[in-house]
Amino acid sequence: MPEPNGATSGPVRVSVANDRDEIERTAAAILVKLEARGYSKASIFAIKLAFEEAITNAFKHGHRALEADPPVSVDYEIDDDEVLIAIEDRGPGFDVKEVPDPTLDENLTVPSGRGLMLIRSYMTEVRHNKAGNRVEMIYRKPANSAK
Amino acid sequence: MAEAESRLRINTEAGVTRVEFIDRNILDEANIQAIGDEINGLITVADDPRLLISFRNVDHLSSAALGTLITINNRIREKGGQLRLADIDAQIYEVFVITRLNRLFEIHETTEKAAESFG
Numbered sequence: 001m002p003e004p005n006g007a008t009s010g011p012v013r014v015s016v017a018n019d020r021d022e023i024e025r026t027a028a029a030i031l032v033k034l035e036a037r038g039y040s041k042a043s044i045f046a047i048k049l050a051f052e053e054a055i056t057n058a059f060k061h062g063h064r065a066l067e068a069d070p071p072v073s074v075d076y077e078i079d080d081d082e083v084l085i086a087i088e089d090r091g092p093g094f095d096v097k098e099v100p101d102p103t104l105d106e107n108l109t110v111p112s113g114r115g116l117m118l119i120r121s122y123m124t125e126v127r128h129n130k131a132g133n134r135v136e137m138i139y140r141k142p143a144n145s146a147k
Numbered sequence: 148m149a150e151a152e153s154r155l156r157i158n159t160e161a162g163v164t165r166v167e168f169i170d171r172n173i174l175d176e177a178n179i180q181a182i183g184d185e186i187n188g189l190i191t192v193a194d195d196p197r198l199l200i201s202f203r204n205v206d207h208l209s210s211a212a213l214g215t216l217i218t219i220n221n222r223i224r225e226k227g228g229q230l231r232l233a234d235i236d237a238q239i240y241e242v243f244v245i246t247r248l249n250r251l252f253e254i255h256e257t258t259e260k261a262a263e264s265f266g
Contacts, residue, residue, distance in 0.1 A: 045207070108247060108250065114210035
């Protein structure tokens, strides 16, 4: 289906290296489609935040044990009411249950560990594959579209 | 080797070091590291660090940036200093609320109110 700005819809898969310019180009490509489909400022803020946190996690934690730092796969599909973004790294994966709750009093002064909880807070649904090296994030536009 | 360009505007008024970000997005790991190093340098040279960080120009910040703020706060407390945050956009303030960091940091609506709050 054509979009107002001429961007094409349908699923997109890109390979993204651990390079700031490349990450920003991918984020910009997603944001253009969100704007074209009328997502609000608050929705775009939420989706951008989740994308940034997930891709940072992929390189920083997912690839921690790897000697090289290969690109990650980013899949995204943007419809009028729903956005899917999936990020898959090449690392061995992790157990999401092992991630401590950063909002507990004893963890408030710990500088790390907030990325995943922010993703969960801002996205409608978050799934991980069994290996723990792929995260799928779904955002559904609120019914009143005020957010 | 040329010194890296600062990502901060820094000035001192009435014994309070005011820091403002140049970038609208505080997302890049390397930049966050550089910002942390620069602010840590300010804390190191102060006997009684009194730091006011303004988010006036900031549209987005990552959890890594929050981590750096926590490290800065920990170091300031170790030295018996004081940290204030101010001018935080409503969407970013929500990030502080979700992470409960609004309970860790002393956050003021404006830079002026934050400046007046130093003891």
